[in-house]
Amino acid sequence: MGMTSPSHRVMKTASNAVLLLVTLMFALPLMWLLLASFDTRATLSIKLPEIFSLQNFTDVMTPETAFTPLLNSLILAGGCALITVTVSVLAAYPLSRYKMRVNKPFLYGVLFGTGLPITAMMVPVYAVFVAFNLIDSLVGTTLFLAATSLPIAIYMTKNFMDSVPISIEEAAWMDGASMLTTLTHIVIPLMRPGLAVVFIFVFIGAWGNFFVPFVLLLSPGKLPAAVSIFSFFGQYGSVAYGQLAAFSLLYSLPVITLYVFVSRVLGGSSAMAGAVKG
Amino acid sequence: MILLTIFLVGPIISSFYGSLTNASLSGAAAQNSSFVGFDNYAALFADPDFPKSVILTLVFLVASAIVGQNVLGLGLAILMRSSSRMVRSLVGTFVVTAWVLPEIVAAFAAYAFFNETGTLNNMLSAVGIDGPNWLYALPLLSVSLANIWRGTAFSMLIYAAALQDVPTEITESAEVDGARGWQRLLFITIPMIRRSISTNLMLTTLQTLSVFTLIFVMTGGGPGTDSSTLPVLAYQEAFQFGQLGFGTAIATVMLVVGALFSIAYIRVLKPEVD
Structure with a gap:
């Protein structure tokens, strides 16, 4: 050779x-x-x-600069991930377990939603939020974030649910368990790692999202860290690079930790990419 | 379902309607927007910024997503198969970190890197090259490189997973038959992972189409509108110049483009849903 x-x-x-x-x-x-x-x-x-x-870190670690925005980020991302996972379990269950006529168009719809550029929608979304008087509302923003992450979450959840064998559920049905009982007592515990992946995936997405809260939230007290870092940059950006970097690191730390957790504990760094790949 | 309808379908419909009105952020038109038909679209196509922005978006898409992220991602995935373990985990760590970081942090890091007094120019001056002010002189190149830096990990992970599924017997037997490295790559590996390639092309294109934060932080679409891709232009028109109807028209154009890509993407995935 x-x-x-x-x-x-x-x-x-x-x-x-x-x-x-x-x-x-x-x-x-x-x-x-x-x-x-x-x-x-x-x-x-x-x-x-x-x-x-560590001066930079102590400088930014004040309630005003770091803690309130980080708490807001937690509320936004946590709320969004919680809603998304709950709704996608409920939506994925019938999709995964029953052969229905609506399944295919629904899945196509979900996939279609996955592909839409959310950024493109922010201008009309802003108009809708003004119409419903939801501008500057944390709840409204959380719901919107949840809605944008739902398509991909439903798709991922369905894929994870498909790998849970149906035979155990059938046994439970025989014993007289209702569908909701089966779902909460059998299916969900069995797919806990999968749900954790979906939860973290959505959480990371919402935590890092800048554009949505940037457009929909106004008052400084409600801004998540992504936006407050940006305004920090605008105000002191030309002088305090060290503080900016320190704040950025503090803000990035949770998602990096979660990502490492997913890739090390929940099996393979490709778990997420694989789930996205379908 | 209700959530989806209110927040996803609602804006799409209102987007089409909004793009047909003269709604604006302030002034009389903010109170009572009137129906102006296709005026916004007429204005859109008459505005020199719009065709320019379309071209910028296309260049950005082709350079950073289709060529940059995919080729580099595939290249890294292939090279990683024949590299040592230590190097592999090192590559994985840094490339993936750039991807996992929140958008805004990645944008700052890239901003600092390409700044006139940033790392890149410092390194260039160390070898005697007087680097340009990247963000002003070559804004589109800078944001494209930044997007490659940020997005390659995704392609790399997808391709690494795909390459693992290629049976080694086939490449080995080709090697025995005398196929060179690049021949094996071109005629065996790539055709075998073509489904991953098409899926990944679709996904990276869609992601790159909606990149806003990176460009917004690094150049603000400037200087002038020299790096205003469609999302940035829509934002500028709607919120900085208060032309909500005009911005919505841009958004609608983008949604249509995104929808077309999305449909193409579904067609690629179709066998899996059926």
């Missing part, structure tokens, strides 16, 4: 080299974020801080 197939060792070295180079390009912007957050005199360029200090 010699001539035709490249030596595996050369190949391995080459791939390692290329990959490391790409990784470096990917890592640089992230390293800036990390280093700048410990540097009280941070600039926009990556550099080692002269003195490592």
